[in-house]
Amino acid sequence: MTMSTALTDGAVHDAISAAKLVENLLGLAWASDPDGECTYVTPGQGESMLSALRELGIAQASPAVQRTIHPADLPKAVAAWRSSLAAGSHFDVECRISQAEGCYTRVRCSAQPSYDDEGKITGWYGTFIRGPGSAQSPDKEEAGGARDLQELVDTVPALIWCTTPDGTPSYINKRLADTVGVSLGDLIGSSNSKSFADIHMEDVPMVERALTHSFETGTSFVATYRQLRSDGSYRWTEGRAEPLRDDKGVITQWYGVCVDVHDRVIAQEALQEQERHLRRLVDAMPSLTWCLSPDGQPSYYSKQLARWLGLSVEELDGRGVSRLQLAETLLVHPEDGRAAHEALAQCVRTGEPFNRRYRVRRHDGQFRWMDVRAQALRDERGQIVQWYGVLIDIEDLMRAQEGLRHRERELSQLIDMVPSHIWRLSAVGEPMFFNKRMVDFLGWNVEDREEGSGLLSLLKAIHPEDVKAFETSLGQSIENGDSFAMRYRLRRADGEYRWMSGRAEPVRDDRGHVVQWFGLCHDIDDQMRLYTEVADREAKIRRLVDSDIIGIVIWDLDGTLIDANDAFLSMIQYDRADVANGLNWLNITPPEWQQVHALEEAEELAATGKMEAREKEYFRKDGSRVPVLIGAACFEGDSRQGLAYILDLTERKRAEAALRDRERELSQLVDMVPIPLWRLGSRGEPIFFNKRMADFIGHDPNNSPSSDGLNFVELVAARTHPEDVELVTEAFHNALLTGEPLSVSYRLKGPAGAYRWVLSNSEPLRDHSGQIVGWYGFSHDVDDQLRVEEALRERERFLWQVVETLPAMIDCAAPDGEPIYRSQQLREFLGYELGALDETGRSRLAGTLDAGVHPDDLAGVREDYAHSLSTGEPYARRHRLRRHDGEYRWVETRAAPMRDLSGAIIQWNVICLDIDREVKAQEELRLAQERLAQATQAASLAELSASIAHEINQPLAAVVTNSHACQRWLKMHPPNLERAQRTVDRIVRDANAAADVIRRIRGLFRKSDEPRSLLSFEEIVSDTRRVLADLARSARVDVSLSLSGDIGHLLFDGVQTQQILLNLMRNAVEAMDGQSAERRLAVKATRSGEVAHVEVSDTGPGIINPENIFDAFFTTKRTGMGMGLAISRSMVESLGGKIWFRNNDDRGATFAFTLPIGSEANA
Amino acid sequence: MSPEEPIVHIVDDDPRVREAIGELLSAHGIRSSSHASAREYLAAPRSDAPACLILDVSLPDINGLDLQNQLTGPGQPPIVFITGHGDIPSSVRAIKGGAVDFLTKPFSDAALLSAVEAAIAQDCEMRAQQAEIGVLQERYDQLTPRERQVLPLVVSGLLNKQAAAELRISEIMLQVHRRNVMQKMRADSLADLVRMAERLAIPVTHSRRPGRS
Known part of the structure; x- marks a missing residue:
């Protein structure tokens, strides 16, 4: 828009220059014929624009065609273009045009008609101008946005300009135009380059150089120069420019801005002037001044300093190291260098002031002590701008100090070396100094002294008994200004207190005020000790005397x-x-x-x-x-x-008198004691008899002095029973000879003339050297006691003999089971004495068990023993015990506790019976039973019958079935003879098999004929009873036998007879099982002619259903097979007998059978 | 399902007995297969024919009575026990366990044959029932879930109105469902449908109570 304005408003007189302008415009220029057919587009990168123009001309684009103009904008653009073409009016539309990858750029498309002289439209000239920031905000729909931006750009208080990539001015904002008073045209110099008409002549070369450099390299342009103002004056301006690059990084435009920095530049110049002035001032100052940059690098040495060092800051440059490093190396004394460096680095880091003394090399090479200081200068935000510092020569001062320190050291050494403790107190008594000797003595280290009051530390080292006196005395001295002198104990480093003689004298100033105290104390411990010892000795004697x-x-x-x-x-x-x-x-x-x-x-x-x-x-x-x-x-x-x-x-x-009195009293007492007492001399001569003794023996040595030579032994022997004389004499002589106490019982004739048993005891009296000086003794009438004892002993001996001779092994054990006595029988059986066990290290019980009990029984025996010992229950067990000859024999051991009156166990009495023979017999019996049971199994019960039935029924079943099949085959019309024949073959085969089975079974029975032996019927019955004994016992059935005894040795099949009996008896026992009434089993056998008649009766419930009782598989017992009676019957019958039963009149049932005597029934 | 010839399985550890029974059955035109043990029988492939099992009580591996306990459930052939020594407990147990007969060896041909015939007849009956239930089940499986809801209500004897209320649908819809059920189950009448439901063990969930307001 601005471009088109510039185009229409500006002079287009010169066609060539116009063309150039067009070519270099920011954006694209295009031309079309009056019908809107595109005739020209700025060369280069115009592909998208060209197609966009084509789209404008096409009334209805195919929807499949990839559009350049954003679909949303297309109708509007096309309509506007058509309307302009028709009316010849100004065309101006904003639309989005697709760049690479669907990214739309907002573009302003404008065109003006060009008329010929007759006013006819000869063609259209138009531009595409990319909207500002369009790439970033493709979705921004508002058409007014660009205009707003334009206004913004025009009103911004900055001077804005654009140039083409090669530097030709392409745009200046209104402010720039107004401020400088030039138009864009004025700025485009000859050959399309920028004219520097607005720049002060002096600055043109510099600006031109900078601009050229920027345009060539694409780097940002910055320059400060004087710029013309519309009023003709020049003002300092800072010009900046940045290139705008397209996606591929190619510079498409330069955007520039001019900022008026006039006032700043002027101020800066003034400042610079001032700085120069100050610097001169500083340089003239006679102090050594220096500056450091914020990072601590020297930035300035004052002239004085430079002269003093013989080195300027600039000379520190360019040696490959930083200025600071070099300065430190060159100028600072090597010994101080490191510390100084670290201190400085620290300061630079923290911003703290730097103050250090170190040696710096002067220009003449001499190191001098310098006090180096630096302080940070901060700007208003607190940022460190500069470090300012001074160096002060303190060499002389340091020298003086050094000398002083040296002297001080010498003195200190002197003081420390003096073999005494020296200390100094302040006027108020606070210790200020202890010499080394004292410090060493006290074992202080430096830290101790710094902590708290020195006086307190000292007081702590003084002996607790002295500390109070010390404190008081010292306090008084300090208060009054008197000399202090005291002896006290001071703790040495090793903890020992040593006596010290301490003195302190005040030092006064001119006016007589105490300034401080000097003290001395020395070790007087050795003197003190000597003194103390003498004093101690003296005191001891004194104490004795006093x-x-x-x-x-x-x-x-x-x-x-x-x-x-x-x-x-x-x-x-x-x-x-x-x-x-x-x-x-x-x-x-x-x-x-x-x-x-x-x-x-x-x-x-x-x-x-x-x-x-x-x-x-x-x-x-x-x-x-x-x-x-x-x-x-x-x-x-x-x-x-x-x-x-x-x-x-x-x-x-x-005391002596009292003793004498006591002696008299004792003497009386002795005489009155109802026991004969006596005292003998060392050789046995009587010295003293008490009255009773004297009466008893008819002699009193007190009255007849010992000089009559009568020996006590003879005296006693004379009255001793003749049988005991020898014993008594020997005992007395032995005692007198060996000095061992005497104890002897003997019969002594009393005053009444009868002999009575007395027990004489005597012990020697020894003097301190162990020499026997006499014998004291007494005789005790033990006649009654002895008689009782004798009776007891007699009884014991008798019992002992009983026990020893009893044909059982007897063992007594302590309550804990430890054996304490074993009878001779047991000892002989075991083959060792009880004492032998003590050497094993185990308890006697464990030893006995381990050594004697069969290993298989050991665990059980131990368990039972332990159980009995812990509960007190009687013990009974059978086990094998090893006899002395190594043979294990079955024994039955029974133990019962013996209790005292309170019921506590005081002893276990154990009896151990050798039942080896019985057990062996039982064992044999059991084996016989087993054999019998095996025989029983083979010959009886379900297995046999079941297997017989099975063995025979199987082939029989096959035979029958085959027969039926055969019949069937034969009955067919015509008969199937082949199959019939086959079945008949099978019938023959299976029938033979059945016959085989029967033969085998007969063979089985025949086997049992062989062990027939001549056995008495009584033997058979009692054998059977034995077999059943265990069962009967556990079922608590009373078994009685009643045998007539005349059946005698007859021919029976013993096993079968026994089997029959066993069956009947077992049935009887089992029939009575579980009933509470009396359980009696009676077996009665009689002979009548050639027949043995046997009855087995019980007291059970009797037979309730007598019909099938002898049938196989009939049973009334839960666990029975129903075979016992069946087999019994078959056996009885096979032996040629009969079997029957009846219910008893009172209760129970009786089974009876007969066996012909001497018959060979089942031959 | 083509009706096959019946078959008799013989399980006995004695080859002679197996052989003889097989021969007898063969003489009467009955086919048989024989097995020496329970395991052998269980392992053998089973045909779909009506069958009968002649089982010896004492077998080498497991007791015949225990095998009987294992062979419960549909599809298992009826059992005729044979035994070398019959005891009452065993026979009682066998019969209680559903055995057709319990024969003690040696047995007569008549006894065996009648037992076998009875067993096969029983098996045929069982199979027919199973087959019918299978057909019914197939038809039942064709019902939609809604129709399966309708069926028990209808066979319970609820009026259309009641059944519709129960399912919270209109009476018209219920009638449609009911008609579909009748068609799919191929029931000629409601009584027929009730019988089918019985076979299929469809529980009667509702009962029409006359006194209900």
Whole structure:
């Protein structure tokens, strides 16, 4: 639109230039003939436009054709075009035109008619102009959008322009035109390039260079230049341009903008001027100033600094490393470089001020200590813009400090090396310094001292007993300003407290105020210890002297009491004043002792310098006597004076008297005791008999002194029963010889003349060295007791013999089952003594069981034992026990607990019977039973009958059926002889098979004939009873036999007879099973002539349905086969007998059978 | 379903007995197949013919009575037991289990033949019934679900009106369904349909109660 406006409004005088313009227009130009037929389109990329124009001309496009114009816009566009063509009016329509891949571009299509001189339309000239941002908003429908944009572009307070890709201006917005006062045409210079008419002459070359560069390379254009204004002035303007590229990246247009930056440029220039000024100022300043960029790189050294360093910032460039690195390498002392670098890096990171001392190399190569500081300068947003810093030469200062530190170190060493503890306190007493020796002594490390108050730490190290005094004393000193001196114990690092002598003196200032305290303390522990020891010893002695345990006096031989302790004084009831007044030694000594003293004591003292302790007496003040023990000694080197100790013996004397009294009492007691007591000398001589003894024996050594030489043994022997004399004599002699206590029972003739049993016991009395000094003894009349015992023992022996000789093995066990006694029988059976088990390490019980019980029975035996032991129930079990010869024999062991009155088990009595023979017999019986049962099975019951029936019925059934079939074949018309013959063959075959079966069965029966043997009928019956014994017992049936005994040894088939009996008896037992009434089974056998008559009767319910009782398969029992009676009958009958039954009159049934005697019934 | 000749299966462990029975049956023009054990019988292919099973009580593998217990259900042939030694409990059990007869060896030809004939007749009867039910079932399967709903109501004797109300459809619609049911089941009358429903064991779900308001 603007282009078309420019086209129509602008001068089109020059056809050539017009053509060029058209060619370079932003967009596409086209021309058509008056009928709308396209005659020209701008060359290049016009394919879509061309087809769009064609579509405009075509009235009705085929729907199948791929359209260029968006289908929604097509009718509108076509209609508008037609209307314009018809009216010759301006054509202007906006439509979407398909670009690549269905992407539509919004395009404005405009055209103007061109008229000839006569006013006839000669053709149409039009343009396609791509709408702004059209590619991104293809769906934007509003036609007004572009106009709005145009207005926007025109009114935006920026100067906007466009050029073709090669730089020819193609558009300027209205503002640009107004501001600069030029039209687009003015800007298009000769040869279509941009004229720089609007740019200050001075800036033209620069702008031209930049523009050309941008157009050539396609990079953005930025330039600041002075631009002409419509009022003729020039203002600083910033021009920018960006290329617009199509899909393929080809530049289609340049869009530019000019921004008035005049004021800014002017301000900047002013600023620059100011900066230059300041810099000069800074450079002139005599301080060493420097700047760092925000990242810490040196950006500026002041002239002074540069001169001082002999290096400018620029000289740090271009060595392949950053300025900072180089500066650090070149300028900073190697020892400080690293620390300085890190500190700076830290500051740069955090923005904190930088302040550090390090050595920097001066231009002359000398390193000097510098105080280097830098501070960040921030803009209004807080961003660091620059670091400003100064360097201050502190070399001299550092030197001075260094010297000072050195001196301080030396002093410190001195103090630390002094072999004493030195410390310093502040005026208020807070420790400020401890020398190393003290610190080491206390075992502090630096941390300890920094923590809390030093004084507190020190107090902690002082012995708890001293700390209070120390605190008080030090506090007072500090308060008053007096010197402090004290001894106290201080804890060494190893925990030991050592005595210290501590002193502190105040240091005062000019005005006499205490400024601080210097203290010294040294280890006086060893002296203190020595002192303490002496003091201790002294105190001990002192305590001894002062205690009232013993009296002590210091005497002079002339009798003067130089000193005496309280104990002594209280002993003699004098007081100290009396001593002071010259209490004389001799005054208190009774006259009889004066003599002794003069004669013995003085002499002894003079001779030996001491006097052995002796007892004597002193007068008390009141004249009473006090018994004392006294010992004395002269002082060393002095025979006149000395020390004496005196013990008050009053108590001892009193005790002695008490003892004497007691002795008398005891003596009486002994005499009164109703037992003869005696005491003998070491050799057995009588020393003391109590009265009873004396009476008993008729001798009293108390009255007749031992010198008469009578021996106690002889004395006793004389009255001892002649049978016991030897025993007694030997016992006494043995005791006297060996010193072992004596205990002997014997008969002694009493005063009444009768012998009575006495028990004499005697024990030796030994002195401290173990030497026997005498014998004490007593004789006890045990006559009655012994008699009872004797009777008991007799009984026990009897019982013992009973047990030992009893033909059973007897075992007694503790409540826990441990055997404690075994009878001889059992011991002999087992072949070892009970004690032998103790060596195995197991319990006796376990040992016995393991060693004796058959391994197969062991588990059961153990279980039963355990059960009985835990419950107290009697134990009974049969098992195999190993005899001493290794043979396992069946035993029956029974055990029952013996209980005390309270019911607690005190013992288990076990009896063990060797039942091997019985068990073996039973075993044989059982085997016989089994054999019998096997025989029974073969010959009886369901199997036999069933198998016989089956064996015979099968072929019989076949025979019968075949016969029927044969009949059938024969009856046919005509008869089927072939089949009939076949069936007859089969009949013969099967009938023979049946006959075979019968033969086999007969063979079976014949076998049972063979074991016939001569057995007495009685034997058979009792054998059968034995077989049934278990069943009868478990069914609690009472079995009675009644045999006439005259049946005798007759020929029977024993097995079959037994089988018959067994069947009948078993039936009887089973018939009574479960009934509560009396269960009786009676077997009665009699002989009548040549026939044995047997009856088996029971007390069961009797026979209720007697009809089929002997039939096979008839049974009244749940589990029965119904064969027993059937077989019995068949057997009886086969033996030539008869069988029948009857119900008894009272209850039950009786089965009876007869057997001919000596018959060969079933031959 | 072409009617086949009846067949008698003989299961006995004794070959002589099998042979003889087979011969007797053959002499009477009855075909037979023989098997030595229950397992052999069970494994043998079965024809569709009416059949009868002559079964020995004591078999080597399983007892004949136990086999009888296994052979229950439709399609199993009726059983005639034979035994070498008959006991009462076994025979009672056999007859209770549905056996046609229980014959003790040796048995007469008349007894066996009559038992076999009775058994085959029983099987034929059973088969005919099964076949009829099969046909009816086929017809019933053709009914639509709605018609299957209508059928029990109709055979229960409900009036059209009642049945329609029950199904919440119009009486006209019910009549249409009812007609369709009659046609598809090929029932000549309602009574016929009731009989068919009985065969098919369709439960009578409703009963018309005269006193109901």
